[in-house]
Amino acid sequence: MNNLIENAPSSLKRQLLGDFLELAGEISKDTIRPDQEQQLETEIISAALQAKMPSAALSRVAKYHGLPVDLVQSIAQDLLGERGLDLEAEEFAKAIAAVKRIEETTEDQGLREWKLQNLARQYKRSPSQLWSCYEKALVNQAVLQPLSLKEFKDQHGNAIEWLVPGWIPKATTLLLHADGGVGKTLFVYQLLAALLAGDQWNGYQLKKGSCLLVQCDEPGIVTAERMEIRGIRDTADLQILTNWQAESLPRLAKWIEAKRPDLLIIDSLTTVNKASTFSENDTEYARPLLHLRDIANDYGVTVIIIHHSNAGGSARGTRAIHNSVSEVWNMKRGETLTERILSVEKTRLGRPPGDYKFQFDEGDFTFSYLGEAHSEGDQSVATEERIRLWMSTSAGTPYAAEEVSEQLALSKNTVRKALYELWAKGLCNRKRDTKQRFYSYWVESTLWQAADLADPSDLSRSHPDHLPDHLEKPDIPMASPASPPSDPRNRKEITLEKSKNSGSSGSLAQGEAENTCPAGIQQL
Missing domain, CATH: 3.40.50.300 (P-loop containing nucleotide triphosphate hydrolases)
Incomplete structure (x- = not known):
């Protein structure tokens, strides 16, 4: 019966409405039927739009006039539809607003639950159903405002x-x-x-x-x-x-x-x-x-x-x-x-x-x-200290992990983990050029004060043996081949467990020295 009424044409519904009114004795054959129908339609619209509980208000209108509730609700839906409105959407909005008021104004948990249960009962739903609708409505009401990458970075930082x-x-x-x-x-x-x-x-x-x-x-x-x-x-x-x-x-x-x-x-x-x-x-x-x-x-x-x-x-x-x-x-x-x-x-x-x-x-x-857990703790600490001491010999000069690996004859993975630990403990600094995907690390020196260390990426101020021909050498394996290594004749020999000083980094001029870590997990 509900589906038949809901799917019936509006003209047929209004014909049925008039027939019911006539049977109920509210209008007679000699009464101006359209005027009576118009008055009832006004009551229906008022109940649908102005009442806190539209469904309950429409039920009262139907009961007062001796009409089927389904017929009145279906006509209300049609009347609102002609005005670009949706009866269910209006009722939903009022229910969500009521839940929001309860959430924001009722601090007592028990009283809040009591009010939500009563509200759910009025809308003929369970509290969990009502709450689920409320949460989904909050998500849907969020403003859809995408940001450009620059705006996103400005808002959240790098x-x-x-x-x-x-x-x-x-x-x-x-x-x-x-x-x-x-x-x-x-x-x-x-x-x-x-x-x-x-x-x-x-x-x-x-x-x-x-x-x-x-x-x-x-x-x-x-x-x-x-x-x-x-x-x-x-x-x-x-x-x-x-x-x-x-x-x-x-x-x-x-x-x-x-x-x-x-x-x-x-x-x-x-x-x-x-x-x-x-x-x-x-x-x-x-x-x-x-x-x-x-x-x-x-x-x-x-x-x-x-x-x-x-x-x-x-x-x-x-x-x-x-x-x-x-x-x-x-x-x-x-x-x-x-x-x-x-x-x-x-x-x-x-x-x-x-x-x-x-x-x-x-x-x-x-x-x-x-x-x-799967490495020797003392050995890890010793490796960190060995790397720190080696970088200290050229304090202020940034080095890529791959260079440290080559010069100290350590695996790249070991060096990356050790450099990460040194940085996390505040024993060295790190920096990533905006054009590269890898970090370079360096150790500060008390001998290099404000003017000398104003910008460690300024290689003209860095260690004299830190040549620019090594700058494009990647720390992370790339699809393109690495740049050729520097001419060892231009490097200064340092005796430290078969090590050579070959300071290197990415091009650091556009980066910023890191006291905090850039967003995202980085492979060290």
């Missing part, structure tokens, strides 16, 4: 700012998952202490910053004791929030917008999501992570979410959890009771994927970085 140099960028979301008892929370607390004090974390210098700790996983007395063990002072720029739930994300966003902390720690995803109506295996369970991603991007805060691993070693729950964050780290036990392996499973801007070894000290709850 360089990454780091919370932990070489490990964790600012304004990103990181999920750290592990089994219970492995020490994931203690690991994050060590990072937290370094941030609050502006100290080093395993040799990587952090800028002093502030933090909001959302701790819903461990008892308050445990948190207080661990802050004491970490030496975090009462005057530290740290705020602690307990008994918080993900439903309060809008309020959290307002607080972060006002206070602008550098770091937000959430421990754990399970406890802040315990009021969720979705199972941990449902895709919708990961929805708060998408909101946290937006908060990180909008306010420049780094978000670390602590989570649990499943029996297979992956992040517990739906795969959407993994997909909704920018960085995913997994911590597990190593070969000994105190060894920990940190696996970078996913990264967009931070630490390259791989396994990194840490030693856990049960006395002071600290994690000491030992290097990559």
